[in-house]
Amino acid sequence: MWSIGELAERAGATVKTVRYYSDQGLLPEAARSSGGHRRYGPEALERLGLIRSLRTLDLPVAEVTRVLEREEVLEDVIAGQLRELGSQLTALRWREAALQLLRDCAGQERADRLRLIGAIGTSPNTEVLARFWRRLLPLRMPAGLVSSILDEAVPQPPADPTPDQVLAFARLHALADEFCRNDCRPAPPAEEGYRPAVFYQGLGEAYALARTDLLAFRPPGDEALDCFVAAHADSRGLRDTPAFRRELSAGPAQGADPVMVRYWKLTAEVSRAPEPTMGATHHWLQTALDQRLGQTGDA
Numbered sequence: 001m002w003s004i005g006e007l008a009e010r011a012g013a014t015v016k017t018v019r020y021y022s023d024q025g026l027l028p029e030a031a032r033s034s035g036g037h038r039r040y041g042p043e044a045l046e047r048l049g050l051i052r053s054l055r056t057l058d059l060p061v062a063e064v065t066r067v068l069e070r071e072e073v074l075e076d077v078i079a080g081q082l083r084e085l086g087s088q089l090t091a092l093r094w095r096e097a098a099l100q101l102l103r104d105c106a107g108q109e110r111a112d113r114l115r116l117i118g119a120i121g122t123s124p125n126t127e128v129l130a131r132f133w134r135r136l137l138p139l140r141m142p143a144g145l146v147s148s149i150l151d152e153a154v155p156q157p158p159a160d161p162t163p164d165q166v167l168a169f170a171r172l173h174a175l176a177d178e179f180c181r182n183d184c185r186p187a188p189p190a191e192e193g194y195r196p197a198v199f200y201q202g203l204g205e206a207y208a209l210a211r212t213d214l215l216a217f218r219p220p221g222d223e224a225l226d227c228f229v230a231a232h233a234d235s236r237g238l239r240d241t242p243a244f245r246r247e248l249s250a251g252p253a254q255g256a257d258p259v260m261v262r263y264w265k266l267t268a269e270v271s272r273a274p275e276p277t278m279g280a281t282h283h284w285l286q287t288a289l290d291q292r293l294g295q296t297g298d299a
Contacts, residue, residue, distance in 0.1 A: 001031060001039040011048045018048065024061055026051055026068060057081065087123070090159045094166060095122040101163035116170035119177070124169060129154045132176035132263075138196040145197055148204065152278050155270045168269035175266065179259060193237045202231025207281045214276050220288045228285045249290045 002010065008018045021027040022038065027048055030041040047068070054064045059077065067074045098117045105113055130150055137146060155172070158165050209224035220228075226240070232248055233240045264279030271277070276284070 001041060002044075003033075004038050004040070007040045007044055007048065010045055011052070013048065013052065017052075021048065021051055024065075026061070026065060086159075090157075091122045093160050094124065094157070097161045097163045097166045098122065101166055104163065113167065113170075116174055117166065120170050120173050124157045124173070126154050126156065128173055128176045128180065131180050135180055137200075141200070142197055145200060149200060152204075153267075155267045158270070158272075165270055165272065168266050172263065172266040172270060175259065175262060195235045195237075199231055199235035202227060202234060203282070206231055206285060207278060210281055210285055211276065214281060214284055215274065220285055225285065225289055225292070228289065245289065245293060249286075249293050 004018050004022070005015055008015045011018070018027065022029060027040070027044055029038040030044065031039040033039055051064060051068070054067060055061075059067070059081065063077050063080075067077055101117070102110055102113060133150055133153055134146070137149065155169075157169055161169070206224055206228035209227055210220045213220050213224065229240050229245060229248060233244055238244055260279060264277050267277050268280065
């Protein structure tokens with residue numbers, strides 16, 4: 001049996017450390033001396049080594065206790081620590097990119113950029129962007145459809161951003177926040193029989209069909225254009241006819257609102273992905289439809 005001092009010496013630890021782990025219940029004593037002093041057996045040395053190894057990984061005492069009680073939870077504990085570390089690293093990368101952005105900008109721009117960056121912090125989230133879209137989308141849409149639209153329309157903050165991406169995300173956040181706080185336009189009355197779920201589901205299918213052609217810089221195929229027009233027609237209970245296509249081409253362009261034009265531009269700057277945004281895909285399909293009508297003389 002070893003005293004607390006002997007165990008500490010053998011383990012290369014301090015008496016204070018051994019006493020702390022004992023008081024926390026991590027290092028049970030084997031016995032007590034006649035004078036009431038703690039005594040430890042050889043197994044305590046191995047356990048103390050394990051405790052110190054786990055603490056070296058910055059595991060909280062509570063997590064160390066879980067591992068000591070059930071060794072099989074170590075994998076879950078490690079996974080949790082990796083997730084937490086990933087979040088911390090992302091926050092540091094955002095902080096670094098934000099500082100670089102402020103360092104490299106002209107003096108007269110610094111105050112505005114500092115205000116933008118301060119609004120999103122170093123752990124940016126997409127809550128404001130999601131709220132922006134919920135304000136835009138019609139009421140009483142199926143929850144699953146709304147969720148899929150948000151997944152496509154709301155860009156995720158890059159894990160390792162450049163200064164330009166930090167600025168674009170900060171501007172996008174400010175755009176959405178200002179819209180949500182200040183835009184009081186009443187929702188336009190829906191046409192009788194209009195089915196928004198049919199419209200947005202149809203657009204999603206048209207975008208998916210058009211994606212390959214858009215990435216290859218080819219004009220959209222008939223199937224994508226037909227699906228695009230059908231989304232508009234079916235949602236209003238109408239048929240896809242030459243007259244309807246002329247009406248669709250002559251009507252106000254979807255996404256021509258300056259707020260939306262800027263939203264999609266900033267989204268592309270944040271994502272920097274080869275995949276086109278929903279806004280770019282919609283504009284491309286609308287333009288292709290207009291051109292096709294002009295070529296056939298139906299416009």
